[in-house]
Amino acid sequence: MKIVVLSGGRSTERNVSLSSGVKITNALRSKGHKVAYVDSFLGLDIPESELAGLFTSEAEDETNLVISDEVLTTEKINALRTDGSTELFGKNVLKICQMADIVYMGLHGEDGENGKVQGVFDVFNIKYTGSGSLASGIAMDKKFSKEVFVQSNLRTAKYTSTKTSNINASDIPFGFPMVVKPSNGGSSVGTHIIKDESELKEKVADALRFDKEALLEEFIEGREFSVAVVDGEPLPAVEITVDTGWYDFQHKFVENSVTHFITPPELDENLHREMQQMALDTFEALGMENYGRVDFLMKDNEIYVMEANTLPGMTPLSLMPREAEAAGISYADLCERIIDSKVKIYASK
CATH class of the missing domain: 3.40.50.20 (Rossmann fold)
Incomplete structure (x- = not known):
């Protein structure tokens, strides 16, 4: 081709x-x-x-x-x-x-x-390749995708949004710590964990450098997972851990202490299947197709959908290729499978 x-x-x-x-x-x-x-x-x-x-x-x-x-x-x-x-x-x-x-x-x-x-x-x-324009736009906008999660009965963190950094803790329907991120953005650019009100305005202002609206979420302290989906098939879950801090831009793309666990043995099999099904349900709710990745947090054996990625990274340190490898799919085979899947979707239309 x-x-x-x-x-x-x-x-x-x-x-x-x-x-x-x-x-x-x-x-x-x-x-x-x-x-x-x-x-x-x-x-x-x-x-x-x-x-x-x-x-x-x-x-x-x-x-x-x-x-x-x-x-x-x-x-x-x-x-x-x-x-x-x-x-x-x-x-x-x-x-x-x-x-x-x-x-x-x-x-x-x-x-x-x-x-x-x-x-x-x-x-x-x-x-x-990837999802169409509508699904891409909804998934990219974290506020809109959150509203879809709620309407689709997908468990997610409490949230609100703001277009101004002139915001007070009393304006937010949950307490500290919380997470702020640009509503449209990725790779954790402009994303911060806010520990108390003294950091609120500064961190929101930084998020607003990258988008006109910022999303504020309750901070869920739990295990972080990601599940990729290719051609309707969920791949094995990846767990992300860091020795210090959190999974920010540096941890994602610079060699460091991040550890990617492919379906950790201590992860209950039923929880793993539930997470994979939630990834498929998230795809359906957002109208995604072909391939993508869904990120989760798990606390007290409850799984929370955080966001979906319609064009996940394919760098040497990215999560999706690692998941594919765990499923016996090489990097080259993964890329070709994505192509073949979308050609099949076009043919069906």
Whole structure:
């Protein structure tokens, strides 16, 4: 197949996406596919006649896949373009995507997962992996997805939202500690645990640097798990632990003391099955399809759905590839299975 792997973009998770994109590209090329690796924001400043030559089976260089822990702001990302433009797609991006049989969405974060790219592709009849524009938008917005969880009787942490940092503890229907995060965002950028009211305004203000609205959640002190779903099949659960602090951006993408347990033996089998079923129920509630990942917390043997990821990370340290490996699925096979699953979904429509 001719495949475009679309990565980079203009979200705070740009560097994560670039790392995922190179790994996905090489995996699909190793399977014999002709793959073009494209940065959706910077685009391709080459003559249109040369675009076809970018579909190749030659491996990309993976020697520089270390992800910077720098938080990329909109200003820093826009400065990467030399012409001063800030459009969603760079030069020739749509043209080369139209040349492909399907686009593998290696984007992460706001403009990769919020449905904008998916909506454009739907208009231009471009096939792509992952969920559609509506499900992507709902899942990306943590407040909206929380409301769907509640309406679908999926247990989740208590929450509220704010568009201002001028907020008092009395405005919040639960106590400290609590978690604040941008309503639209990922990779824990702008996310904080607030211990008491003295930190409230400062931490909310930081979350609002990355989105116009911030979500506040009750802090659930429990075990953290993640369950990926591919083609309707839940993979083995991963448990995430850290020696110090919590599972923030640094722990997710920089080599450190994080330990990923694949279905820990002390996890009750019934609880594991319940978690996998909740992942499937979350997919159905949000209208997700093809693949994704659902994050959970477990306290006193009660499982809480925290959020869903429609385009989960595929970096060397990401959770989904580890789950697939535990199920006997190699990285390359996982990428190809995602492609095959979405092709099947398109065929059924």
